Ligand SMILES: Nc1nc2c(ncn2[C@@H]2O[C@H](COP(=O)(O)OP(=O)(O)OP(=O)(O)O)[C@@H](O)[C@H]2O)c(=O)[nH]1
């Protein structure tokens with residue numbers, strides 16, 4: 001047998017995340033998530049490590065922050081976070097309706113950077 | 118004009134190991150700064166460029182939290198290598214990416230800055246990680262302008278808008294802007310600026326140049342789509 005089925009990088013995230021093989025499109029490196037509630041005893045070890053990071057936290061973490069803190073590949077963390085959002089363990093701090101168009105975000109970033117110099 | 122690459126520049130980011138798939142023992146979690154609860158939006162700017170061009174330095178200069186590092190193992194089949202079992206020979210290259218964060222708009226926005234290696238062999242990584250970026254700041258060094266070509270090619274093919282900032286190192290030759298643009302094959306609209314990545318204000322100015330361009334670029338695209 002040959003090809004991608006043998007590729008450890010194809011296999012590992014699948015095993016680690018109990019089914020999800022692809023991240024949600026809205027879960028990117030910079031996406032910030034906050035902890036919701038829910039029992040964690042059915043979660044896999046890596047998912048539990050993610051949830052443990054949020055214990056007692058008074059803020060959120062981006063996918064990249066989680067990857068750095070847990071020393072896991074960011075591609076794996078995107079998938080883990082996607083699953084944990086599906087199961088309601090994590091949620092986005094943004095209201096479900098994102099009413100701010102991208103253009104405003106860019107303007108805010110520009111204003112923000114200018115205010116720093 | 119001659120843009121000879123530096124001879125035998127060491128590949129300082131990558132570690133190449135035989136792929137083992139072995140998992141290390143659970144290590145202690147590294148300390149991380151939580152995103153303030155006021156943050157409702159996040160955004161990403163990518164900082165790219167060849168080896169040693171100043172990506173990590175620039176991110177460290179502007180970040181409000183201690184920059185962190187992620188590592189993505191990427192598996193690559195080595196072409197033409199065949200053993201007795203007929204299994205393709207695989208190596209795992211660990212790609213290190215550092216990142217920092219700036220909070221703005223009264224704490225409502227977290228701007229993440231990611232340093233991504235600009236080598237074209239990391240294209241799959243780029244597709245995965247650069248998606249959704251506002252834009253990219255490409256750092257270049259006039260001692261080795263060719264080192265920027267891969268990053269520029271990745272950005273062009275991913276359709277990510279970018280600005281180029283020349284970092285001046287001791288001994289970096291200076292060229293007229295027109296020659297630099299030609300050597301880098303820049304679109305006339307692409308901003309070309311200078312920066313000292315070690316200096317916070319200088320680095321912020323490079324990011325502002327990029328963001329101003331992104332905002333014009335976006336207005337132009339909006340007008341275009343309304344025609
Ligand atoms: N003179 C000068 N030195 C710089 C500048 N930016 C970075 N350096 C120095 O160049 C060296 C390499 O900078 P890094 O920030 O590690 O470069 P990098 O792009 O992250 O390098 P890799 O991750 O190894 O590809 C460091 O010693 C920096 O202090 C600059 O704008 N001017």
Ligand SMILES: [Mg+2]
Pocket residue numbers: 172173174215232
């Ligand atoms: Mg670096």
